[in-house]
Amino acid sequence: MRRNAIWLALFAAAVIAGVTCLSIVYASPFARTWDEVDFTLALHRYDLLAMQPHFPGYPYFILGGWIINQWLNNPIIALSVFNTLAALSSAVPMFLLANRLTDSGMKSLLLPALVLSSPYIWLMSSRPMSECAGMALLWWFLWSIRFAMDRPGSMLRHGLALLMFGFLMGTRLSFFPYGLALVPLWYGIWQYGARGWQRWLRMGCSALAALLFQLLWIAGLVLSEGTLAGFWKLSLAFVEGHFSEWGGGIISTPMPLGERIYQLIGYNLLGSALLGGSILIGLWLVIMVAAAVIGRRFALPSVQGNENHRYIFWLVGCAVLYTLWALFGQNIEKPRHIVPVVAPMLLLIFVFIIRTAEGLKTSTHGTRLLRIAPTILYALLISLISIQVVYGAQLQKRQALEEPAVYQLHDYVSSLQEPLLLFTWEETRVLQYLQADYDHQRIYTYGYFQALAGSNPERRVLLTDHVVHGFEQQGKSVKEHVKQLAEFKSDALFDPAYAHVILYEWVR
Template sequence: MLKHFLGNNRLLSYFSLGILFSLLFAEIRYASPFAATWDQVDFALALDRYDLLAMQPHFPGYPYFVLGGMLVHAFVDNPAKALAIFNVLAMFSATIPIVFLVKKYHSTAVALFVSALCQSASYVMLIAGQPMSDGAALAVLWWYFWAIELARKRDAWWIQLLPLAFFSLLMGIRLSYAPFVVAILCLWYEDWKKHRNVRRIGCFLAAAVLFQLIWIIAVAAAEGSFQSFFKLALSFTSGHFEEWGGTAASDSQPLWERVIHFLFYNILWTGIACQNVILLFLYIVVWTVIWRARKSLLPRWILVSGFVYFLWALFAQNIEKPRHILPLVHLVLLYGWTCYIRNHMSLCIAGA
């Protein structure tokens, strides 16, 4: 039955689009109108008065996220709900780059189905429906990944600038996704092996800095000067890594307990299974099939950048806040469903 369902491109496309648009409608309808944490309160207040010194929001300012919230706020009176709806719209747009990435291994219809499976993940939907920057950042991360893959295939200079522009957008939404810069470094390494041109890499580096300066200069101007901005940066960084940030450096918990909590509670139980036994069992079945195949379908640069972020989230983020593992959840789901469907279809073909 599954073979015929996956093989019917028109039915599969309509089914997947139905899921995606139903999710969009439901998430907009039930987007959180409440600011339930101090961070969410700070973001909501920033829509009316953007002031880092007043912690509206805190450093680094999340300017692109706040700007997106302001645009939605013009149509939605509740600032918290406006931010949540911006997240939902951004996540819906991520369907496009996910489909383009999965099309390398499957038909467009199957790629759309995989995207729907990833987008419908309970924990991802839960976080995306809140007035925090995580949902919008995850969406831009997928556009960034798509731009990296496109730049690997085409040498046109403006194509090479796309990942740099999306990475700047990503940093202006959520700075903690900085470890994904590894994807750009992998891209430049491949470019160097192909062209052996120092000037070319230097131009790309200069362009990357200029793209980041767009939002940094804007936030610094809003604070009055670069001096004020960098004082805030040093103060926030020091507090995050040494005092209240919940990082490995400030945590008295043994390392082995931190690793177990991060892997099994944050990623597996909360992020993937959304603390649901049935979902946990389903994903265990899927991963059992994948383990038998033992073949990775994702590009190496995605796996490397995902691993680097894994280490960052484990050691440099607060593991008491599982939302920091959101990119890992989506990467695991994309990898799992892509491999599972390909393996299942291969078995069906072999048994036909």
């Protein structure tokens, strides 16, 4: 048995090392989206007002990328490498957390192998986006919560959890629903030992520490902006715009609730974030979980402490709360916003598989099939990880080599010699980063477009399909006034919002 555990640990270590190396080798050289351009430009000059990056500033992510960039002098690659290193560091809390929940020793290394090879998470680790760094810190935070629950009276462990939450918020503020995990820690402080004024003192110290760890990164943002009043106005303007105009939430992007739920759960969570668009991975995952469900009927029940049960309860609560936040408050077009839910999903699946396998080893049922059932479950888990590695490596290479649709648009328009004006939506941020030498402008309203388009009759007017759709949403049908010039495509897994760009010419 010990020899099997060693082989499983070696396999997991090889997967983790291979995933890390391929993430660096195939680090994406493209700034594909508005946000990626914001982060990349921030390494040259950190300026919230210029959206370098946009609010809330992501200071720890930018700091990490800036440090790496001192050696690489390539902001896009530097942010991608920082993400890869952050993902590698998360293998430590994953291992510790899995071992605490399953008591499986070195076999717990299979959890970081499973998570880090998950195709979509792996793709995010080689891109200049803050989600991967946020996911890494989420794992550290989730482990610190469980670590503190073992000794509810330890202010050192409690303070570590608050510190990790501060790092998490300063890296990815949108992960705030996971702050719900702090509730059992505060409850533990309230229940543990002290009485009367001592209880209130400990709660006050905890609240003060939590506030200070958040002010640590917020103060840096205020200083970078110059004044508290200026920072406050900027933050209010950004939050208002996010929820009312362009953020992709339920107010700024009206969509039937049923359709929105299907988009979030069916396509974003299951199809993209969990399975990476692979039917084979989905089928294998179903087979593995089904085998564990059947085996669970014959396995001896695992003995778990109340802390583990309580931890899992609050973890599920955090995932549900975050899902609601993603449903109503986040951009429904982008699967990356639901990635934080993949962490507890994979953790719970892993715990269920391992507990079932270990429970079958001590089962009193003596049939030959049940004796080999644990081996079958581990084989299914190893096979799933192997499939993810092969499929994910192919995605990594394609993401690094295939030109995004917006880049293709830029190449095409650059080849046109005559005077022109290109109207876009979010594509304009990428065009600015590419230093396009032709006139291009982000357009909001049809009336303003008409004024600009008619100001110079000798100049060709081009516009993208996203602009046309925006006019249609304003009640302006312009199909009879446009003719299609070109069409550009990239993989929707890499560019969910701009994988398909159609270029039109305005016919006066």
